[in-house]
Amino acid sequence: MEGGKGTMRKIMLILLLISSLQTALGGWDVVEEEKLFRFADSLFKEGEYRAALAEYKRLIFLYPKGDRVDEARYRIGACYQNLGMYHNAIAAYEAYLARYPRSPLRERAKLNIAECYLLAREREEAKRRFEFLISSGDEEVAIRARFLLGLMSVEEEEWFEAARWFRSIMKLYPHSEQASLAGSMYDLARRGASLKRRSPLKAALISALLPGMGQIYGGNLSRGLKFMAAFGLSTASSMRYARKGHTTLAVHMGLLAGAIYLWNIMDASDAAKEGNLLSRSLIIRRMKDRIEKAGTFKR
Secondary structure, three states, X not given: OHHHHHXXXXXXXXHHHHHHHHHHHHHHHHHHHHHHHHHHHHHHHOOOHHHHHHHHHHHHHHOOOOOOHHHHHHHHHHHHHHOOOHHHHHHHHHHHHHHOOOOOOHHHHHHHHHHHHHHOOOHHHHHHHHHHHOOOOOHHHHHHHHHHHHHHHHHOOOHHHHHHHHHHHHHHOOOOXXXXXXXXXXXHHHHHHOXXXXXXXXXXXXXXXXXXXXXXXXXXXXXXXXXXXXXXXXXXXXXXXXXXXXXXXXXXXXXXXXXXXHHHHHHHHHHHHHHHHHHHHHHHHHXXXXXXXXXXXXX
């Protein structure tokens, strides 16, 4: 009887030691996992996305049931996104959403998927996803989705549509940090809507009637004056040589005047296109400057 009790005590002692050892090892794993996650995060913040990607994957392999695995999986998508591997990022985010459907980061993952489609130039799919996210319960996600829809409209020169998206941020989220920036974007979009668009065809016709005037209509005064002067001088020289009997020189100068005339017509159309592009580019540059200055949407 005594021998049986002694054996039982030994078994219980062994089990207790094993349990203590497992707890100690488990605690050690938590510490090591946290160290590895912080190291991967530091690489990510420094822009070393390939190295960070490898470390996040190593963490998942070593600690598949760890506390940081869900964040590591999300960060893998972010690494791919920052590396420009947009379809890999989409696959990673979708796998994350399937594995963690109730994660607090789920709305941001959906937003990142939409942004990846936009960056991959799949604009229709990106637009569809942004429009789905404008009613997101995550305020920052909803605002960013509206903001990006506004910028997409700017790129398409749908100025009134862009103004509508920016105004919706001001109206629905007046106390948000982004409301002021959205106000600036709204003003610039309204300015874009009021731009006078010059017709390339009209510019060409004007220069056909009066060389150089099409360029001036297109917004390039100096180019117009140069064409006026070149055509006028070559025409005048041709006529002068003809009066003096210098037929060969007159023909050469006449051909030069004709070439300048035709060039002038084609250039007038280009001047109008360039004028339109310049006006649009100036507004877009101001938008970019204000976004960068605000720093609101930095990752």
